[in-house]
Amino acid sequence: MSALEAVGPFLAATVRTATPLALAALGEVLVERAGLINIGLEGAILAGAFGALVGATAGGLGGGYAVAVAAGLIVGALFALFVIAMKADQIITGTALTLLSVGATGTLYRALYGSSGAALTLPTSGVLPLPFLSSLPVVGGALFAQPPVTYLVYLLAPALAWWLGHTHAGLALRAIGERPEAAEAAGIPVNRLRVGAILAGGALGGLAGGTLVLAQAGTFAENMSAGRGFIAIAIVVLGRWRPIGVALGALLFGAASALQFAFQAMGWDAPYQLFLVIPYLLTLAALAGAVGRARAPTALGKPLSRD
């Protein structure tokens, strides 16, 4: 296969891999703009993936996505309960929720599906080529012949950017991430907005997990989130807490992961671990390069000190 022929499949793999990362990272943008950091995003993605398996087995594709979102919402609700209602430490709560998700999905998976594993015949989202756009040369097939959930990302990123920048609620969300005490004095319901952001982040994390199962793998495997939640949090930093930047950051990570397919297609011989490790190394490099120049929401990670 020539290098040029590999471009189309490479771009398509890039967008495919980037989709769940972008969904999860966009949700985390809301959470972090509200001044919180949810390490439990990894758990929400894994819960969403398992929810997709259960939902799709029972109620087809729609059921799969619905239960995936619901599972992510549950993880988000637990995070809100501990962090907002009880003011527990965000990092430890998030870590515990990820562990809980790993344990609960693993246990339920083995209990429900046994050691034989899940059915490999889950309904999966097919590709929905958009008329006209998908027939553009080179990029058409890659960008516009994807599962519908990818198009949701195309809409969600600019919509969130507009919402954060131009609506009253969006401005209020940013205010509570920068100066929660001042925002509260100005009459903004800080904790209610934060709970809303956490739930939205959880739902999008769940949807990201659902995408892994329903639009990519076609089945569930234990721990299949494989650190995507943490990568998504890094993408938020890389994208400087802006939805469009975050979507582009997700594409960069998608490209890094897609490199392995491209190299394999070109017959380049190298240890496969080298390809698998690229996204994690890229995360470290991106964090080191991005953090110094970007500014995080001022109140990030600090609870609202009202009493």
Add this chain to the structure above:
Amino acid sequence: MPVIRAFALAALVVATILLATALLLALGGYDVRVALGALWTGSVGSWYALTSATLVRAIPLMLTGCAVAVAFRAGVFNIGAEGQLLAGAAAATAIALSVPSLGRAALLLALVAGAVGGAAWAAIAAALRARFGVLEVISTIMLNFVALYGVSYLVRGPLQEPTHAYPQTSPIADAVRLGQVPGAGRLHLGILIALATVVGTGWVLRHTAAGFRLMVVGESPSAAASAGLVDVGRVTARAFMFSGALAGLAGSVEVLGVTYALYENISPGYGYTAIAVALLAGLDPWRVILSAVLFAALEAGAGAMQRDAGVPSTLVSVVEALLILAVVGAQALRRRQMAPVATTILSPAPDA
């Protein structure tokens, strides 16, 4: 009567764990009596189970649990004990295989190499935090994945056994292995290394200036800096690397005392369980010993539950997670009632 209180607390924790496990088992439709029976037999029900299953697992949990406790105490969220353990295991294996003729000296070298390997792995995240302000929570988790794939590469590449049939290294020579504790099954002398290290670390934290500086920085970095007491960045970085050294030592003790070779699944997630171990111990190294034995018993028993009662062993992760949530929840509630003294350990402010 602090001793009585400590034992009462420990009994309460054990009772809570058993109750939670029983509840989860009942919810899952398992035979609670059979499953809990297997949990008991597999963990502490016999001398063999206690020594060869529980205490053997407690060794890496003591060291990694102590690693997490030291880091958290210093305000460093080191979630990377797993990767540091793997780095230590790889370094120790490389040394043990390359100079087997040195015998006992090679054993000592390999143990040190493990600690150095773990410290070096932690140093990457420490440097990223100090130089670029990278959140160590994320960097250490990324480094866990890198370490895992690194070991995967080593045991299929440069360190693979000569026949190239299996993804593992050659076995470590007898002379370079940690000996067994006489009359205690598979329990090896690593238990003494772990106990000495953890007790020593606890002593350093309580009774030395270095330990005092570490805790001051963890409690309030801005106060420590403005009081001109300490160089916050340096104390933080040192604590981070010391934490990595403890986890790395766990890795070397594991290859030299249990597996005698390096392969991919050398750790069943000791570095992650360590977080629960440290939190349950209130980040106190001495109490880590008890909490490590408790979690080791739980994990040993979980294996037996899976074998004898068909209960997925991952159920233990659920119990562990619930325990962490119970601890942080209880602390958060207590913080509301009490004056905020010494309860900021788990929520340190960022570096000044």
